[in-house]
Amino acid sequence: MTFSYLLEQTINGITLGGLYALVALGYTLVYGILLMINFAHSEMFMMGGYVGLGVLKVLSDPAVAAKAGMGFLEPAQSFFNSGTFGFVALLIATFGVSAIVVGVLGVLIERFAYRPLRHAPRLAPLISAIGVSIFLQNAVLLWIDSKQLPYSRADGSAFLTAQTAFNVGGVNVSTMQVFIIVTSIVLMLALDTFVSKTRMGRAMRATSQDREAAGLMGVNINKVIALAFFIGPALGAIAGVFNGFYYGSVKFNMGFIPGIKSFTAAVIGGIGNLRGAMLGGFLLGIVESWASGFLSNAYRDVIAFIVLILVLIFRPGGLLGEAVTEKV
Amino acid sequence: MTIGTRRKLAVLVAAIAILAMAVTGCDTAEEPEEAEGGEAVTVTIGVGAPLTDGAVALGKGMVRGASLAVKQANESQELKDLGLTIEVVEGDDKGDPTTGGNVATQFTSNPNLLGVMGHLNSGVTRVAVKIYNQANVLQVSPANTAVDLTEMGMANYFRVCTIDSVQGPAAADYAYDVVGAKVAYVVDDSTVYGEGLAAAWAGQFEANGGTVVEIEKTGDKDTDFKALVSKIKAANVDIVYYGGIYNSGALLSKQLKEGGVAVPMMSGDGCYDAEYIKLAGAANAEGDFCTSIGFPVDKLPKAQDFKSAYEAEYPGEAIAAYDAYSFDAAQVIINAIVKVAKDLGTDKLTTTEGKQAILAAAADSDFEGVTGNVSFDEKGDTTNKVVSVYVVKNGEWVPAE
Structure with a gap:
C-alpha cells in the first residue's frame, strides 16, 4: 500500500471524524452539565438532515415551493439558483435555518421532556430521552416519508458536486471534504473559545462543576441548560446536513448508527470534556477509515469498538477526561 | 394497601396494558359480518x-x-x-x-x-x-x-x-461475456439474500476466467462507503458487483462514481427499482446493470x-x-x-x-x-x-x- 493511499484513507477518516465530532459535542455538552446521556441527540442529527433538505427544496425547486404554499418564494429562487453567489447564499440559508430550527427543537425537548424530571432519579430522564427519540422518528416516518430521500435537486443532480478541490501527494480531495473538515474545525474552535473565554461560557463551566452552588452564586441555571440544549442540537443539525450532502440521502432512522458512534467518540475523548469529544471524533473516524481501507470493511466497527475498550481499560475517564472524584 | 402501593399498581397495570396493545398491534379484530344467508x-x-x-x-x-x-x-x-x-x-x-x-x-x-x-x-x-x-x-x-x-x-x-443460483451466474456470464469485464470487486450487504447472490455471482465469474479481487461485507443500512470506494479505486477493476437492496446499493453507486471509480456497478433484483436511480442520481447510475427475475413486464x-x-x-x-x-x-x-x-x-x-x-x-x-x-x-x-x-x-x- 502506497503513501498516497494511506493519505486518502486518512482524509476520508478526518471527514467522517469531523461529522462524529460535531455530534459528539452535543452528547458531551449535555453530559457535562446535567450528567445525563441525551439519547434523543441522534434524532437531532436526523432532523437536521430533513430540515436542511426541506430548506434546499423550498428555496431551489419551484414545484416544491408551490406545493408547500410558498409560491411567493419564486423570485428568491431565481437568485438562489443563479451562479456561485446564489449557491453560497443557499448553503448559508440551509445550514442556518437547519441549525436554528433544530436548536429550538432541542430547547423545547429540554423544557418539556427533561426539565420536569430534573430532580427525578437518573433513570427517568434517560427513559424520557428514549421516548423523545422514538417519537421524533415516528413523526418523520408518518408525516414525511418512510422512504430514503435523495439529497438532490429537482432534476436529480447533486447540490454539491464531488469535484476535486485540490491534489495533495497524488490524492484528490473533494470540495465537499474540504468544506466539512474546515467548517467542523471552525465550529469547534468557536465553541471552545465561547466556553473558555466568555461570561456565559464561564457560567456553563460553573454549572457543570456544581449546579446548586452556581445557582446560589447568581448563575441562571435554566438559561445555561437551555443554551447547552440549543448549541448541541444545532451542531448535530449541521452534521446532519453535511451527512446528506456527503453521502447523498436522509432517512427517518438514519440517526441511530452515527448517534452510537458519536457517543462512543465522546466516551473515548472523555465524556463531559469538549476537546475530548473533538479528539475522540477524529480518532474514531480515522480508525474506522483505516480499518475499512487496510483490513476489511467487515472489521470496521469491530476495530472502532476495540479502540473504545482499550481506552476504557487504560484510561477509564477517556483520553482527556479527568479522574472524576465522586460527588457526594 | 397504601395509596403509594396502589398508585404503583395502577402504573404497572397501565404499563402492561400499553405493552399488550403494542404486542397485538392494537388491531381490534373486526368481526366479519354475517351475510343474510348466514353462509358467507x-x-x-x-x-x-x-x-x-x-x-x-x-x-x-x-x-x-x-x-x-x-x-x-x-x-x-x-x-x-x-x-x-x-x-x-x-x-x-x-x-x-x-x-x-x-x-x-x-x-x-x-x-x-x-x-x-x-x-x-x-x-x-x-x-x-x-x-x-x-x-x-x-x-x-x-x-x-x-x-x-x-x-x-x-x-x-x-x-x-x-433463485440466486440461477440469477447470480446469469449476471456473471453477462458481465464477463457481454460487458467484457475481467476483474471485479464484489460487495454484499451481509444479509441472507445479498451474501448468497454475491457468492453465486463471484463463483461463476471466476469459473468463467475472471478475477474477483475481494468479496467485501457491508451492512444493509450503511450509507458511508467512502473508505471502501478508495479501496476499490486502488484495485483498478472493470466492474463492481453489489449483492443487496437499492437503499444502500444506490449510495454505493453514487459514491463510487463521485470517488472516481468510472466503471459500471452491477446488482441483482433488489436494486431493480426506479428508487435506485433517484437515490444514486441519474448521472451516477447511468450505465449500471442489474438483473431481475422473469421477463420484463411489457413482454409477457x-x-x-x-x-x-x-x-x-x-x-x-x-x-x-x-x-x-x-x-x-x-x-x-x-x-x-x-x-x-x-x-x-x-x-x-x-x-x-x-x-x-x-x-x-x-x-x-x-x-x-x-x-x-x-x-x-x-x-x-x-x-x-x-x-x-x-x-x-x-x-x-x-x-x-
Whole structure:
C-alpha cells in the first residue's frame, strides 16, 4: 500500500471524524452539565438532515415551493439558483435555518421532556430521552416519508458536486471534504473559545462543576441548560446536513448508527470534556477509515469498538477526561 | 394497601396494558359480518413486506399487486357463488428478520388466515417460514431468491421467482461475456439474500476466467462507503458487483462514481427499482446493470391486462419489480383456497384439514399467470426460470441487449 493511499484513507477518516465530532459535542455538552446521556441527540442529527433538505427544496425547486404554499418564494429562487453567489447564499440559508430550527427543537425537548424530571432519579430522564427519540422518528416516518430521500435537486443532480478541490501527494480531495473538515474545525474552535473565554461560557463551566452552588452564586441555571440544549442540537443539525450532502440521502432512522458512534467518540475523548469529544471524533473516524481501507470493511466497527475498550481499560475517564472524584 | 402501593399498581397495570396493545398491534379484530344467508365466510390472506423500513418501494408494490389479485377474485362469480370473501391484512416486516418473526406470529394467531403472500427478504422468510409451517399456513413468496429456503423441508413454502443460483451466474456470464469485464470487486450487504447472490455471482465469474479481487461485507443500512470506494479505486477493476437492496446499493453507486471509480456497478433484483436511480442520481447510475427475475413486464402475454387493471386501480403508481409476481403469488393462494372450498366446503377451510388441503392444492398449481406459467417443482421452486438483464439509460431501467 502506497503513501498516497494511506493519505486518502486518512482524509476520508478526518471527514467522517469531523461529522462524529460535531455530534459528539452535543452528547458531551449535555453530559457535562446535567450528567445525563441525551439519547434523543441522534434524532437531532436526523432532523437536521430533513430540515436542511426541506430548506434546499423550498428555496431551489419551484414545484416544491408551490406545493408547500410558498409560491411567493419564486423570485428568491431565481437568485438562489443563479451562479456561485446564489449557491453560497443557499448553503448559508440551509445550514442556518437547519441549525436554528433544530436548536429550538432541542430547547423545547429540554423544557418539556427533561426539565420536569430534573430532580427525578437518573433513570427517568434517560427513559424520557428514549421516548423523545422514538417519537421524533415516528413523526418523520408518518408525516414525511418512510422512504430514503435523495439529497438532490429537482432534476436529480447533486447540490454539491464531488469535484476535486485540490491534489495533495497524488490524492484528490473533494470540495465537499474540504468544506466539512474546515467548517467542523471552525465550529469547534468557536465553541471552545465561547466556553473558555466568555461570561456565559464561564457560567456553563460553573454549572457543570456544581449546579446548586452556581445557582446560589447568581448563575441562571435554566438559561445555561437551555443554551447547552440549543448549541448541541444545532451542531448535530449541521452534521446532519453535511451527512446528506456527503453521502447523498436522509432517512427517518438514519440517526441511530452515527448517534452510537458519536457517543462512543465522546466516551473515548472523555465524556463531559469538549476537546475530548473533538479528539475522540477524529480518532474514531480515522480508525474506522483505516480499518475499512487496510483490513476489511467487515472489521470496521469491530476495530472502532476495540479502540473504545482499550481506552476504557487504560484510561477509564477517556483520553482527556479527568479522574472524576465522586460527588457526594 | 397504601395509596403509594396502589398508585404503583395502577402504573404497572397501565404499563402492561400499553405493552399488550403494542404486542397485538392494537388491531381490534373486526368481526366479519354475517351475510343474510348466514353462509358467507370471510378468510384472510396476509401480505408480509417491508413497509416502513428496508426496501419500502418494493414492499408497497407487493401489497398493491396482491391486493389487486384479491380484489379481482372477490369480484368474480366463482367466489360469490361460494359465499366466500377474501380480505388482505398487511404486516410490516421492515426487511428485518426479528420483526418478520413477530409479523408471522401475529399472522398465525388469526385463525381465519389461510395464506401469506410474502416476504420480500430471504432473511425474513428464513425466520417466518418455520412459524407458518407449524400453523399449517401456506406461504408463497414473490421475491425470495436465497437458494436454501426451499431446501429446509418446509412443505408450506413456495416461490414464484427464480433463485440466486440461477440469477447470480446469469449476471456473471453477462458481465464477463457481454460487458467484457475481467476483474471485479464484489460487495454484499451481509444479509441472507445479498451474501448468497454475491457468492453465486463471484463463483461463476471466476469459473468463467475472471478475477474477483475481494468479496467485501457491508451492512444493509450503511450509507458511508467512502473508505471502501478508495479501496476499490486502488484495485483498478472493470466492474463492481453489489449483492443487496437499492437503499444502500444506490449510495454505493453514487459514491463510487463521485470517488472516481468510472466503471459500471452491477446488482441483482433488489436494486431493480426506479428508487435506485433517484437515490444514486441519474448521472451516477447511468450505465449500471442489474438483473431481475422473469421477463420484463411489457413482454409477457397477460401483462397488458395486468397493466391496465393496475393503472385503473392505482393511478399514478409505477409498477415495481415484484408487483406482477405478487399478483401471481396471491393468485396461487386464492386458487388453492377456492379449490379446497369447493372440495371440502367453505366451513372446513379454517380447520387443520382444510389448511393441509390448501398446501396440497398449492403444490399442484399450474396456470398461466402474469409472469408466465406458474407451477412448482417438488421443492417448491418455480419451474419458470428466467432472468433478464437491465441497464440504466437516460435515467431509466431498460432491458439490456
